[in-house]
Amino acid sequence: MEAHAVNPWVAVLYLVAGVCFILALRGLSSPATSRKGNRYGMIGMGIAVVTTLVTHEIASLPEILAAIAIGGGIGFLIARRIKMTDMPQLVAAFHSLVGLAAVLVAVAAFLNPEAFGILGEGGNILPVSRVEMALGAAIGAITFSGSVIAFAKLNGNMSGSPIMLPGRHVINLATLGAIIVLTALFAHSGAAGPGENPLFWVLVGLAFLIGFLLIIPIGGADMPVVVSMLNSYSGWAAAAMGFTLHNTAMIITGALVGSSGAILSYIMCKAMNRSFLSVIAGGFGVESGPAGGDAKEQRPWKRGSAEDAAFLMKEAESVIIIPGYGMAVAQAQHVLREMGDQLKAHGVNVKYAIHPVAGRMPGHMNVLLAEAQVSYDEVFELEDINGEFAQADVAFIIGANDVVNPAAKTDKSSPIYGMPVFDVDKAKTIFFIKRSMGGQGYAGVDNDVFYMDQTMMLLADAKKMVEDINKALAD
Amino acid sequence: MDFVSILSIFVMACFVGYYVVWSVTPALHTPLMAVTNAISSVIVVGALVASAAAGSPAAKWLGLGAVVLASVNIFGGFAVTERMLAMYKKKDKPAPKPGSGGGTH
Numbered sequence: 179m180e181a182h183a184v185n186p187w188v189a190v191l192y193l194v195a196g197v198c199f200i201l202a203l204r205g206l207s208s209p210a211t212s213r214k215g216n217r218y219g220m221i222g223m224g225i226a227v228v229t230t231l232v233t234h235e236i237a238s239l240p241e242i243l244a245a246i247a248i249g250g251g252i253g254f255l256i257a258r259r260i261k262m263t264d265m266p267q268l269v270a271a272f273h274s275l276v277g278l279a280a281v282l283v284a285v286a287a288f289l290n291p292e293a294f295g296i297l298g299e300g301g302n303i304l305p306v307s308r309v310e311m312a313l314g315a316a317i318g319a320i321t322f323s324g325s326v327i328a329f330a331k332l333n334g335n336m337s338g339s340p341i342m343l344p345g346r347h348v349i350n351l352a353t354l355g356a357i358i359v360l361t362a363l364f365a366h367s368g369a370a371g372p373g374e375n376p377l378f379w380v381l382v383g384l385a386f387l388i389g390f391l392l393i394i395p396i397g398g399a400d401m402p403v404v405v406s407m408l409n410s411y412s413g414w415a416a417a418a419m420g421f422t423l424h425n426t427a428m429i430i431t432g433a434l435v436g437s438s439g440a441i442l443s444y445i446m447c448k449a450m451n452r453s454f455l456s457v458i459a460g461g462f463g464v465e466s467g468p469a470g471g472d473a474k475e476q477r478p479w480k481r482g483s484a485e486d487a488a489f490l491m492k493e494a495e496s497v498i499i500i501p502g503y504g505m506a507v508a509q510a511q512h513v514l515r516e517m518g519d520q521l522k523a524h525g526v527n528v529k530y531a532i533h534p535v536a537g538r539m540p541g542h543m544n545v546l547l548a549e550a551q552v553s554y555d556e557v558f559e560l561e562d563i564n565g566e567f568a569q570a571d572v573a574f575i576i577g578a579n580d581v582v583n584p585a586a587k588t589d590k591s592s593p594i595y596g597m598p599v600f601d602v603d604k605a606k607t608i609f610f611i612k613r614s615m616g617g618q619g620y621a622g623v624d625n626d627v628f629y630m631d632q633t634m635m636l637l638a639d640a641k642k643m644v645e646d647i648n649k650a651l652a653d
Numbered sequence: 654m655d656f657v658s659i660l661s662i663f664v665m666a667c668f669v670g671y672y673v674v675w676s677v678t679p680a681l682h683t684p685l686m687a688v689t690n691a692i693s694s695v696i697v698v699g700a701l702v703a704s705a706a707a708g709s710p711a712a713k714w715l716g717l718g719a720v721v722l723a724s725v726n727i728f729g730g731f732a733v734t735e736r737m738l739a740m741y742k743k744k745d746k747p748a749p750k751p752g753s754g755g756g757t758h
Contacts, residue, residue, distance in 0.1 A: 230697075
C-alpha cells in the first residue's frame with residue numbers, strides 16, 4: 179500500500195529519467211546535437227515507463243500493453259503523415275492530450291487514492307494531496323479545453339478572429355477565483371474519502387470552462403503566444419501530478435516544460451512588443467483597419483512581374499528572403515528553395531531572414547525551410563541580419579507583412595509600434611509577394627513598404643509567383 | 654519523500670529548465686515544443702499506476718484511457734521531433750540521403 183517507500187533505487191531511476199529529459203532539451207542548443215538529445219528523451223521515457231511497470235503490481239499487463247500499442251500506433255502514424263505546415267495544429271492537439279491525460283490521472287487518484295499512496299489515516303485523502311490533485315486536474319482541464327480551441331483556430335475549423343464576450347474579464351476572473359476557493363474548500367472539507375467530495379467535479383468542470391473562455395478572444399496573430407503558453411500549462415499539470423505521486427521524473431519534466439513554454443511565450447511577446455497580459459486579454463486584430471486606411475489605399479504603387487524579379491535578382495550581389503505565414507499557407511517553401519538555388523548558381527549571395535513571430539508557432543519558418551532543404555546556416559535571426567539590409571540589393575518578402583512594416587519604428591499610433599521589424603526599407607530593391615493589395619497583415623495595419631519607390635509588388639499566389647520567377651530564371 | 658524535498662527538486666528543476674531553454678537556438682523552437690510535448694507525457698507514469706491498481710474499476714479505466722492519450726503523445730511527439738530534426742542540414746554536404754528521415758516532398 180505504501181507506494182513511495184519502496185526500493186530507493188526506484189527513486190534513483192526516476193531521477194535518471196529526469197536527467198535524460200534535461201539532456202534532451204540541452205541537445206537542442208544546436209542542430210548538430212539535437213538528434214542525440216531526442217534519443218536521450220526517448221531513453222528517459224523508456225526508463226520511466228519500465229520502472230513504473232516493474233515496481234508496481236500490475237493487475238492487467240495485457241490491457242496496459244494494448245493501451246500503449248493503440249496510442250503509440252496512432253501517434254506514430256500522425257507523426258509520419260503530418261504536413262510540416264500543419265505543425266502548429268499538431269502541437270496544439272498534442273497539448274490537449276497531455277491536459278486530458280492529466281485530468282484522467284487526477285480523477286483516478288481521487289477515486290482510488292490508495293493506489294497512489296495518498297490515503298491518510300481514517301480513510302481520508304491527505305490534504306496536501308487533495309490540493310495537488312485539484313491543481314493537476316484544473317491545470318490539465320484548462321490545457322485541454324484551451325488547446326482544443328487553439329487547434330480549431332489554427333486548423334481553420336473555427337474563425338481565427340477573436341470572439342469577444344461582453345464582460346469576459348469579469349467572467350474569467352470570477353471563474354478563476356471560484357476554482358481557487360473550491361480548491362481550498364476541497365482541501366479542508368471533512369468529506370475526504372475516495373471519490374467522496376462533489377466539489378472536485380465542480381472544480382474540474384469550471385476549469386474546462388475557463389480554458390475555453392481564455393482562448394476564444396485571442397486572435398490568429400497571437401497564436402504563437404497561445405501555443406507556447408499552453409505548452410507551459412501542460413508542463414505545470416505534469417508537475418502537479420508529480421507532486422501527488424512524489425515522482426521526481428514527473429516533477430523535473432513538469433518544471434522543464436513549464437519553464438520552456440513560459441520562456442517561449444516571453445520571447446514571442448517581446449518579438450511583438452506586447453505584454454503577456456494584453457495577449458491574454460485578447461482582442462488583438464479585431465479592428466477592421468485603422469482610420470484613414472482607405473485613404474492610404476489610394477497611394478501609388480508599382481506592380482512588378484516575375485520576369486522583372488528574375489532579371490533584377492539575377493544581377494544582384496545579395497538577396498535577403500523574408501518568409502512569413504503566407505509562404506506556409508501557399509506551401510511555397512520548396513519552390514522558394516529552388517529559386518534560392520538558381521540565384522546561387524548565378525553567383526548571388528542568398529540569405530533567409532526569420533522573424534521570431536513569423537508563422538503560427540515559434541520556429542515555424544525554420545522547420546519549413548529545413549523541410550525544403552535550405553541549409554540552416556543560410557537562415558538568420560532578426561538581430562543577426564538586420565544590419566545587412568543596407569548593403570542588400572534585394573529584399574524578397576514572401577507571405578510576411580507586419581514584420582517588415584516600418585510603422586513599427588516610426589508611427590506611435592500604430593498597433594504594432596515598438597515591435598522589432600526588418601529594415602527592408604534600406605534595401606536597394608524590394609519585391610513584395612502578396613495576393614492582392616486589399617488584405618493587410620494580421621494586425622490590420624497598412625504598410626508603407628508597398629508604396630516605396632524601390633518596391634515592386636508581385637501580386638499573385640506565393641507559390642505560383644515563385645514558380646514563374648523560377649521559369650524566368652531558367653531561361 | 655516529504656513535501657519540502659519534493660518542492661526543492663521542483664524549484665531546482667525550474668532553474669535548470671530556465672537556463673537550458675535559453676540556450677536552445679531559435680531555429681529549433683518548433684522541435685523544442687514537440688519534444689517538450691513528448692516528455693510532458695511522462696504523466697503516463699501516473700496513468701500506469703492508476704490502471705495497474707486493483708480496487709476501483711472506474712479508476713482503472715480512466716488510467717487506461719490516460720495511457721492511450723499519453724502514448725499518442727509520447728510516440729507521436731518523439732517521432733515528429735525526430736522527423737523535423739532530420740531535416741536540419743548544413744550546406745556543402747550532399748543533401749539527399751535516402752533513409753535519413755522522412756521529409757514530405
